[in-house]
Amino acid sequence: MRIAFAIGAVLSALMLSACASRIPVRTEGFKEAPDCQAIYEAPAQKGDAIAYPESDCWLRAVEERQAYDLLFIEFDDQGWIQGSSKVRDGRPDHLDQLFQQLNRLVEKHRQEGISLVLFIHGWHNDASANNDKLRDFRVMLRDFNDLETMNGGRRVVGLYVGWRGDSITLSGLKELTFWDRKNTAEKVAQGSVRELFARLGVLRYKTGARDSKRLRMLSIGHSFGGLIMYEALSGEFIRSAANHRDAAGGEQDCPKNRDFFSRTSDLVIMVNPAYEGTRYEALWKAMRSKCIHDDQWPMVITATSTADQATKTFFPLARTFNTIFESDPGDERIANIHTVGHNERYTTHILSRCTEDDPKCNSTCAAAPKSLQAEATDMERTQHLRAESDYIKMKGRMLFGKDDYLCDGLHIKMRPQWQPVGNPFWVMQTTGEIIEDHGDVFNPSFQAFIRQAYLGLRYDMGD
Template sequence: MIKNTTTILGKSSIRFFLVFTVFFIINGCAQKGAYRTDFTPCTFNQSDDCAQSAIQHHAPDQAAEYRLGFVEFDDQGQLHQRKQMEAVLDNYYPIAAKDDVLLILFIHGWHHDARPGDNNIQEFRKLLEKIARIENASANLNNHTPRKILGLYVGWRGESIEVPVLKETTFWERKNTAHEVGLQGVTELLLRLEEIVNVKTGMETIVPKPRNSRFIVIGHSFGGAVLYTALQQVMADRFVDSRPNKIFSDDAKGFGDLVVLMNPAFEAMRFATLYDISQQSCRHYFPSQLPRMAVLTSEKDYATRYAFPIGRFFSTIFETHTTLKRHHCTASGPKEIFIDEGEADRNTIGHFEPYLTHELVPATTKQLRGSDFSYRQLQNTWSKQTHEGTLHFEDVDLIHLGNTQPLNPYLNIYVDGKLIPDHNKIWGDSVISFIRDLIVLSSLPVK
């Protein structure tokens, strides 16, 4: 009798534990719906403003003026509300039809979303404000009208469980979701946003002026996976159109004007095609060639350096891999290298040494800039890169590793841990200064 009672109590305890666990997990799940459900434009002055607004306007008619829109996707890569995207685009189109614009998009990574107060949103706001101030200063210096700064924050469910400790186990589940989001609706959004930077030129049918509107896209962590998945084929197609031996040759094209991936969490094998076509015949690039994609990975990003390959080992254990014969483009000509597909499939793009092109380190001597600093001069310096040369920026030095032709538009940069101390701390002043310079470098108006 005692035994039966004990058994019953034991089974009851197990049931209670299971019910409690399920209840705990369900209540610990991150929100599944959209956060930005108000499509009426809202003026943003301080952190508590416009909490549910998908369209925000900061500091109207001031040097720090920018607009910020939100578009959100679900776990299947579908728009939470198509009206949300349409509202943002409808707000931006008339601006871009009238004025030149600088459109900057950001896709967040793991543990983030579009909820009010997310620190990625706060840091993105700071970046937009810095760019706005630079744009105004440059316009005053060069006597032209400053472009309107349009920001777009792409939200997806980077956090599926909010329970402490337990949420750290969602790395692989969220990685799969990131690729799903990239494969689905994000490409449509990106291509429609790209139309915005061309709308003004398209309307100038009599005497079209040079296109001075620009489009920059940034992805962090799994946001980098979302972005690269959405654009990989687009970038390959556009690069091929610029190859030598066709009817005409031109600067290599990419998507928009610059793609920036920060501590991206996807395997190097996905980059193989772009790397190969950019190295084909060790082609030379024109002095006017600007960067089309910059990948920045910290040496201290242990999530992608150690955890990622461990997980990929188990998920690729039954796949077959071979060794590829490829080459680096050194100063003395092509140098044969061998790519281990297994290693490329297990390691992230930023931790796969054969594909690295540059190192980013703290500047040996900081470059002091006055109010009259010319970004045009920075562009001229960029055009004179050499194998294994060093470019000096404000707070950092960019060192060419000698594996690619100078001015190759795809930069895969290994970043000193002092600049980016871990996977998530990407917003340090020195790195943001460098990103800002890349953005300005890639978006200077035509003279």
């Protein structure tokens, strides 16, 4: 008995010591710290590979940099805003303070406008300063700043949405927390993150719906972060579909002057999202008979790599056991155990690299994806981004998505399931050359696609 108790005590101690840090990681809020900018700029020259805990600056919920501003908000395991359980008497919580910061930035940059880039991380990640996804996100914001400098000069503002992506940190055990973290992601999605997106929608509306100097917004969610984003926004997506004109008798019933879809965000991209197809079915069904504007740019792109074994193999394996007693005949079974990106029913596009013998590919745009890797010089980066920008400007309002070529050797091809043609809700499969594995969100080739899709949206909407 004593031996069993001792073993249990040791195991409990190991589990407790292996617990991941609690929310928030960014404990210092938005307090003023003028000396911090020099600290934030220093690691940018070293790939952000420094010992971040050496300064309390990395505990703040804001990083002010010359090229961009970066804000943070975190949600706990119950979907509550960081620290909100301690807020009383109507005092501002962290979300209120975040929007005070955003409103201040909107006012400060009213002349040039704001380009807001939001990112929700996935499994095994958080908002700690040296997190690999956060380091890559900073590089992405730097590239967006260069693009904005070439295209009107909007101020780039990043918004990093953090949650507890790991419950334990012990190697070998944390890989077994899939269902625990999936359940947590669902709680986060049903919590105050919905208020975050609702208030961002209000802010976006107040700055002018189609004003070329308004707030532009790109939202990206990865893995369980894609689940959080889709669950938080799917009601808005379906509402947009329900409000849009039907083609009840077929395409001939659609008017010549068709409306654009209303947007919650200018562009939403979910990368290797870890949610099953059954969650997507209602939106897929709602879009089947809509009149689509000829110049409709995509609103939501769900991108899944065929090389992502986490969602391709392990997700359906886990779902098979979890749904063993459910009734789901025929196609429902496939949708119930596979993620939306690994289901032919929903796939609208394929994104791949061009083949060497494809003359259209080589004549489209010469910018090579490797020029934006870490070893690239500033001149190479600038030339690369300018090539992308010039091509998208030239492309203008041309229809995007049927059989298209982009810079960086990218080829988009529609699938027969893209119904109706022009449907702004895309489910896109990519190859391992574009997204190497489950965690490869910031692959240079896929980042090139994101930049060009976002730039194209700007010109589509009249910038």
